[in-house]
Amino acid sequence: MSTNPILSDADEVRIMIASDLHYLTPQLYSQDNETFMKMIRYSDGKMVHYAEEIVDSFINEVIETNPEVLILSGDLTFNGERLSHEALAQKLKRVKDAGISVFVIPGNHDFSQYAAFDYHDEGTAYQRADNTSINEFLNLYKDYGYSNYASMDQTSLSYRVILNDSVQLLFIDVNGNEKENVISDKTLTWIETQLIEAQQANSQVIVISHQNMVMHTQRFSNGFTIENNESLLNLFETYGVRLGFSGHLHIQDIATQSGFYDVASSSLSVLDHRYGILTIHKDTSLDYQTIPLTLDIPEDSTDFFNTISYWKGYEALEGYDFDKETKDAMLEFVVSVNEHYFRGDLYAFSDLFKASESYTRWTQLKYNAFGTYIESMLNQELQDENTLILAPIR
Numbered sequence: 547m548s549t550n551p552i553l554s555d556a557d558e559v560r561i562m563i564a565s566d567l568h569y570l571t572p573q574l575y576s577q578d579n580e581t582f583m584k585m586i587r588y589s590d591g592k593m594v595h596y597a598e599e600i601v602d603s604f605i606n607e608v609i610e611t612n613p614e615v616l617i618l619s620g621d622l623t624f625n626g627e628r629l630s631h632e633a634l635a636q637k638l639k640r641v642k643d644a645g646i647s648v649f650v651i652p653g654n655h656d657f658s659q660y661a662a663f664d665y666h667d668e669g670t671a672y673q674r675a676d677n678t679s680i681n682e683f684l685n686l687y688k689d690y691g692y693s694n695y696a697s698m699d700q701t702s703l704s705y706r707v708i709l710n711d712s713v714q715l716l717f718i719d720v721n722g723n724e725k726e727n728v729i730s731d732k733t734l735t736w737i738e739t740q741l742i743e744a745q746q747a748n749s750q751v752i753v754i755s756h757q758n759m760v761m762h763t764q765r766f767s768n769g770f771t772i773e774n775n776e777s778l779l780n781l782f783e784t785y786g787v788r789l790g791f792s793g794h795l796h797i798q799d800i801a802t803q804s805g806f807y808d809v810a811s812s813s814l815s816v817l818d819h820r821y822g823i824l825t826i827h828k829d830t831s832l833d834y835q836t837i838p839l840t841l842d843i844p845e846d847s848t849d850f851f852n853t854i855s856y857w858k859g860y861e862a863l864e865g866y867d868f869d870k871e872t873k874d875a876m877l878e879f880v881v882s883v884n885e886h887y888f889r890g891d892l893y894a895f896s897d898l899f900k901a902s903e904s905y906t907r908w909t910q911l912k913y914n915a916f917g918t919y920i921e922s923m924l925n926q927e928l929q930d931e932n933t934l935i936l937a938p939i940r
Contacts, residue, residue: 548694552647553614553710557828560613564604564821565756565793566813568655570597570624571633574675575665581672582665590796591851591888592815594624596843600819603841605637609644613823615709616646619793619811620653620721620756625661628676635686642689649691651717652703653756653794654726657683680722691717697743699736702729706740713826714744716787718755720772727757728773734781741785750830750939753782753790760801760808765922770794782806788936789832791822798836798890798931807934809834817851817888820932832936836890848885855884862916872907879904880920887923890931900924 553559575582577595586595593600608616616638623630638648662677680703684692692698695705696714703719718737720727729737744751753759759778761771772778781787783804791809798812798820812820819839826832841847859880863873883899886892892899899905905924911917 547696547698549696549708551708551710552694555710555712556614559615559709559713559826560611561615561617561752561824561826562608562611562613562821563617563619563791563809563811563824564814565619565791565811566621566653566796566815567601567604567618567634568592568594568597568621568624568813568815569601569630569634570594570627571630572598573629573633573666574627574663576668578668579665579670579672581670587854588857589854591817591854592796592813593819593843593845593847593850594815596845597624597815599843600815600839600841601634601637604814604819604821604839605640607821607839608641608646611823612644613646615715616641616648617715617754617791618648618650619754619791620651621655621793621813622650622653623656623678625655625663626657626659626677627662627664628678628682631656631678631683631686635690638690648689649707649715649717649754650687651691651719651754651756652683652721654721656721683722697736697740699733701732701736704733704736706744708747708749711747712749712828712830714740714747714749714751716740716744716751716753718753718759718778720755720757727769729778734774734777737778738781738785741781741787745785750826751785751787752824752826753787755790755792757794758792758801758808758810759790760803760806762795762797762799762801762808762810763922763926765919766795779804779806786939788939789934791824797888800890800929800931800934807936809934812836812888812890814839817847817885819847820890827938830939832934834934836932851888852881852885855881859916862914866911868907876904876907879908880916883920883923892923893928893930896924896928 702723796813
């Protein structure tokens with residue numbers, strides 16, 4: 547516990563932010579394991595089979611960029627494997643030893659997971675791996691937020707950090723509490739106390755959660771947006787909190803409600819492997835931008851992601867009587883839309899996509915979940931999801 551500022555005052559503070567690493571230690575998988583590779587190639591685009599290379603490249607880039615702070619907003623591991631957490635904590639030690647403060651918060655994949663498996667054998671065999679308890683998580687990450695907090699909630703893994711004399715970080719956890727994805731009344735009371743103390747210190751508060759604090763898309767709200775987020779947003783409005791970061795969706799997306807911006811960071815394990823840099827200026831203005839990770843792996847992440855999108859679209863069209871030319875055009879459309887959706891730049895192409903015959907065909911399919919998904923993507927409020935600038939507080 548520390549009520550002293552982590553950093554000295556400066557003209558600006560730079561914070562690197564990444565989410566949903568889904569790291570799996572090489573001790574627990576082999577690309578020669580058919581079960582593992584089938585799961586990865588027919589999943590949601592996470593390149594878990596290159597988790598080691600992705601995370602190592604990211605750690606190197608963090609150290610080279612040399613921000614004051616690194617924040618990881620949950621789903622640190624693939625499925626809460628204890629060996630994965632232990633290996634990741636060791637990698638984060640390199641960042642800490644470089645003089646960069648590191649703070650983490652758990653996601654829904656980080657402890658008490660029954661899906662923790664070991665896929666290191668060749669062939670199809672796999673076996674259960676040791677998962678991670680809440681107490682083990684706290685111990686493993688004690689140097690990354692869970693010891694140098696100004697206050698920690700007694701009923702969740704939420705905590706507050708005094709970054710400097712003008713900025714505080716509030717981490718809100720809804721995974722280590724009694725009911726997942728819900729903020730308890732006790733935690734809401736604790737949050738309000740933290741906001742009052744920050745307000746009395748004349749500090750700007752940046753909030754971090756794994757689950758979304760604002761609904762980003764109606765298609766993916768249940769299980770993604772904190773269930774009682776309205777109570778949270780009321781507190782933010784009362785105490786002038788205007789910016790937070792979440793993850794969980796794997797897409798890069800910025801949503802706003804009642805003057806509060808929730809930046810859902812894209813998954814580091816997907817597509818361009820983006821992370822964000824938030825710069826907090828002395829005058830309280832903020833600017834944020836995402837940067838694709840420099841990565842050298844044998845498989846192109848865009849091709850990998852697009853292949854998965856293609857086959858999901860292909861399966862969604864089974865049973866429909868389209869000629870080959872029409873079906874090919876519809877699948878090419880799916881691949882392109884989904885790629886830009888995850889990249890956070892769909893706004894630049896939305897008019898072109900919505901004018902396409904393929905868009906009309908997809909959205910006219912009755913009771914087709916993929917057609918509904920496409921319609922939801924292109925009919926939500928679209929903007930540049932990779933940059934955000936907030937003016938000084940007046």
